[in-house]
Amino acid sequence: MEGTGYRDRIGRLVEPGERVLAYAKVEPAHGAPPPPPPDAAGPEAAAGRVSAGAVLLNLVSPLVSWAWGDRLVDRVVWGIAGRGAPGSAASRLGHALRPPEPDLAVRDTLLVATDRRLLVCVSGPRKMLSSRADDERSVAETGIAWSASRTEVASARVGWHRLNPKRLRLDFADGSWLAFTVPIVEPGRPLRDVAAALTG
Incomplete structure (x- = not known):
């Protein structure tokens, strides 16, 4: 160690x-x-569809983000x-x-x-x-x-x-x-x- x-x-x-x-x-x-576990999921995790513009904003500015867009960007850039x-x-x-x-x-x-x-x-x-x-x-x-x-x-x-x-x-x-x-x-x-x- x-x-x-x-x-x-x-x-x-x-x-x-x-x-x-x-x-x-x-x-x-x-x-x-x-x-996240079911008891930890907030309203953002349960949100429905998000526009392509929201995903683009996630890439352009880290200050403007949605959980769904963050997950998509993570998946594309870093993988699983x-x-x-x-x-x-x-x-x-x-x-x-x-x-x-x-x-x-x-x-x-x-x-x-x-x-x-x-x-x-x-x-x-x-x-x-x-x-x-x-x-x-x-x-x-x-x-x-x-x-x-x-x-x-x-x-x-x-x-x-x-x-x-x-x-x-x-x-x-x-x-x-x-x-x-x-x-x-x-x-x-x-x-x-x-x-x-x-x-x-």
């Missing part, structure tokens, strides 16, 4: 006797995500980042990482494989020009955003997607899936360690 400063914090988040096998700092993959029915494991995980209310803070996302569960943790807010105390506060505020038992994870594999060779695809037992990446300049070994720990 890489020494990112999160190792001790993750050790405090797991249950007594639970062993951390691997973790990686990740980003949800760009692309069209699975639909996950699939699953509303309420599936991928749907719930994706929604946990993209809360309905905008959060403009920069946060780290961690995938943690233990001998019992898959944990998805989110750090506290991070500052662009941070001091060591700021970084320690962000790590100390890291918490579990979502978890699933190992039996819910059907497979995990790292492979190429378009120009990115480091994309982790998590397949769940209910048939849904969601993808994660690391920045292109960062090593892919932590992702491969998480995939190996989940499938081993």
Whole structure:
């Protein structure tokens, strides 16, 4: 495991006797995500047809957007980042990482494989020009955003997607899936360690 400063914090988040096998700092993959769970769908998600002009506005100005247009643009530019029915494991995980209310803070996302569960943790807010105390506060505020038992994870594999060779695809037992990446300049070994720990 890489020494990112999160190792001790993750050790405090797991249950007594639970062993951390691997973790990686990740980003949800760009692309069209699975639909949100039924209880999280707002009026915008239930909207009907949207004109071609609305889609064009999504491309031209990120300040003028509709959820439907965003999904179409994501699908065309980035591809598919996950699939699953509303309420599936991928749907719930994706929604946990993209809360309905905008959060403009920069946060780290961690995938943690233990001998019992898959944990998805989110750090506290991070500052662009941070001091060591700021970084320690962000790590100390890291918490579990979502978890699933190992039996819910059907497979995990790292492979190429378009120009990115480091994309982790998590397949769940209910048939849904969601993808994660690391920045292109960062090593892919932590992702491969998480995939190996989940499938081993």
